[in-house]
Amino acid sequence: MSExxxxxxxxxxxxxxxxxxxxxxxxxxxxxxxxxxFGTRENALAALVTTRLLSPANN
Structure with a gap:
């Protein structure tokens, strides 16, 4: 695992x-x-974070 x-x-x-x-x-x-x-709040937040990190506006 990388840091x-x-x-x-x-x-x-x-x-x-x-x-x-x-x-x-x-x-x-x-x-x-x-x-x-997504089943849990943690999974839903992870999906939101992933969407945010991968959105074209952030690239």
Whole structure:
């Protein structure tokens, strides 16, 4: 397993913090839909983080 560079770690942590903030602002219906699709809040947040990291705006 490779370690993250400090820059990668900062990006990951910052993105995760943003996703947690976004999660808290989602409607209960949207949270429920994400939980239904991904099974757990952790999986749903991981999907949000992955989507955020892979979006063209971040490349």
């Amino acid at each position: 993250f560079t400090p820059e990668q770690a900062d990006t990951l942590i910052g993105t995760a913090e943003q996703m947690i903030q976004i999660w808290s602002r989602l409607s209960p219906e949207k949270q429920s839909a994400l939980l239904s699709r």
